[in-house]
Amino acid sequence: MLKNKKAFKERKGFTLMEILVTVIIVGVLAAIAYPVFSKSIAKARATEAVNLLEIVKNKQIQNFATTGEYATSLSDLKRLTTGRENLASGVVNDNYYVSLNTEKACASVAYKKSGREIFSFSVGYETPGLGCSGNVCSSFGDIVGTADSVCDVSLPGPGQEEPPTTCTGCPGPQPTCPEGQTGSYTCNMSTCQWEGSCSPISGWCDGMARTCPGPEGKICHELCTGNTWGPCTCEDTTPCTPGSEGQFQDCRGTCKADGSGYECTGDTDTHYCLDANTCLPFDKTCKEGDIQKQTCDDEVTVLCRTFSIRGGWSCEFNTSSCNTSQCPC
Numbered sequence: 588m589l590k591n592k593k594a595f596k597e598r599k600g601f602t603l604m605e606i607l608v609t610v611i612i613v614g615v616l617a618a619i620a621y622p623v624f625s626k627s628i629a630k631a632r633a634t635e636a637v638n639l640l641e642i643v644k645n646k647q648i649q650n651f652a653t654t655g656e657y658a659t660s661l662s663d664l665k666r667l668t669t670g671r672e673n674l675a676s677g678v679v680n681d682n683y684y685v686s687l688n689t690e691k692a693c694a695s696v697a698y699k700k701s702g703r704e705i706f707s708f709s710v711g712y713e714t715p716g717l718g719c720s721g722n723v724c725s726s727f728g729d730i731v732g733t734a735d736s737v738c739d740v741s742l743p744g745p746g747q748e749e750p751p752t753t754c755t756g757c758p759g760p761q762p763t764c765p766e767g768q769t770g771s772y773t774c775n776m777s778t779c780q781w782e783g784s785c786s787p788i789s790g791w792c793d794g795m796a797r798t799c800p801g802p803e804g805k806i807c808h809e810l811c812t813g814n815t816w817g818p819c820t821c822e823d824t825t826p827c828t829p830g831s832e833g834q835f836q837d838c839r840g841t842c843k844a845d846g847s848g849y850e851c852t853g854d855t856d857t858h859y860c861l862d863a864n865t866c867l868p869f870d871k872t873c874k875e876g877d878i879q880k881q882t883c884d885d886e887v888t889v890l891c892r893t894f895s896i897r898g899g900w901s902c903e904f905n906t907s908s909c910n911t912s913q914c915p916c
Contacts, residue, residue, distance in 0.1 A: 611798045632682075633706060633723040636696045639683060640710045640717075641665050643694045647712050649685075657712065659689045693738040706714040734740045754779040767814055787814050806848060806864065838866035 647657050658664050662732035670680040676717040677685045684697045695718075697707035707719025718737025719730045731737060733899045757774035764770045764785035772783030792811035799819035801807030827833055827842035833849045834840055839857040840849030851860035858866050 595846065624858055629705075629723050630726045632698055633708070633721075633726065635680075636683060636698055636706070636708050637717065637727070639667065639679060639685065642698050643685060643687075643696075644710055644712055647694070652714075657687075657689045657692060659687065661685055661687060688738055691738055695734055695738050697734075702726055707734040709734040711737060719894060757781045792816065796861075796867055797864055798862075808865065835860075836866040837868075 591816050598810035612849045638810075643664065644772045646667075650656075650658050650664070661667075661677055664674070667674070667679055667685075672679050673801075674685075679685055682698055682700060684699060686697075688694065691711075692713055693709055693711040695707060695709040704721075706719070706723045709718035710716075716729050716731030716733040716737070717727060718732050719727060720734040724730050754776045757779055759781075761774075762772045762781050762783065767788055769786040769788050770783055775782045790813055792812050795811045796808050797811075797816075799807045799809050801819065801821040805821040807819050809819045810817045824825050826846055827845050827849060829846050831842045832839065833842060835849040835851040838851045838855055838860050839853030841852040842849055848862040851866050852863070853860065858868050861867050883909060
């Protein structure tokens with residue numbers, strides 16, 4: 588009996604230091620293992636969401652091949668998994684919420700816990716890559732944007748070309764305004780289209796004449812009133828002696844070598860020859876930049892003005908010889 592008591596007294600237990608060291612080691616191991624375990628669980632759930640998106644995408648592609656359009660409701664795609672599903676409300680396996688965007692040809696899956704979204708994925712039916720939002724995105728290598736941005740991209744319809752993502756310039760040469768109109772065009776680098784407009788120049792051709800095609804043996808021309816060219820009118824050519832002097836409309840003329848009529852070759856007091864077939868009045872000869880001087884009513888002050896196709900005559904006063912107060916424009 589005494590021997591047993593002595594042996595019990597000689598037996599030693601764990602010291603407080605040993606217990607503390609053991610607790611610390613266990614705590615460190617737990618601190619390392621728990622995040623790894625949680626990350627593994629999160630990635631497994633994210634992988635399940637991606638697989639669910641692939642199922643939806645494949646079903647939509649099959650649906651389009653059969654009906655020519657994408658399904659607008661999850662119920663149209665039938666069952667997606669073997670688990671619990673409520674496709675009418677978009678819930679799959681309790682925590683996965685699936686939604687379709689037929690207009691943008693894409694689908695999204697969000698994983699929620701206690702009503703709070705943990706992560707979400709989206710995929711386009713006609714484009715590669717995933718959209719991802721959440722702390723699990725770094726575990727996937729084919730992420731092309733956020734879940735919202737991927738499903739908000741405007742996709743072309745089936746059979747249409749995908750629009751360019753970067754504009755390097757508008758197609759074709761820069762448009763120009765037609766004769767008698769003014770304006771400008773610029774390249775919109777967002778749409779890659781030329782944008783601009785033209786507007787008529789008031790009175791740009793008033794009083795002008797130009798030749799127009801007509802039957803053989805006739806001289807044809809058209810006159811402009813304001814901004815509008817009138818109809819093409821023709822007159823018979825009068826046989827004449829080649830080289831003889833005569834009249835071409837209101838200008839002087841010379842008979843053509845074939846004797847078929849007169850060509851415009853000389854000015855008169857009121858008209859001048861623009862070319863061999865065009866006779867124009869002197870009071871309509873103003874051209875862009877023409878400068879004209881007028882003596883005012885006081886017969887001393889000189890008014891200087893410049894002609895512009897857009898605005899007509901405008902006053903430019905020479906301070907040494909023009910007085911704006913005495914001779915208004």
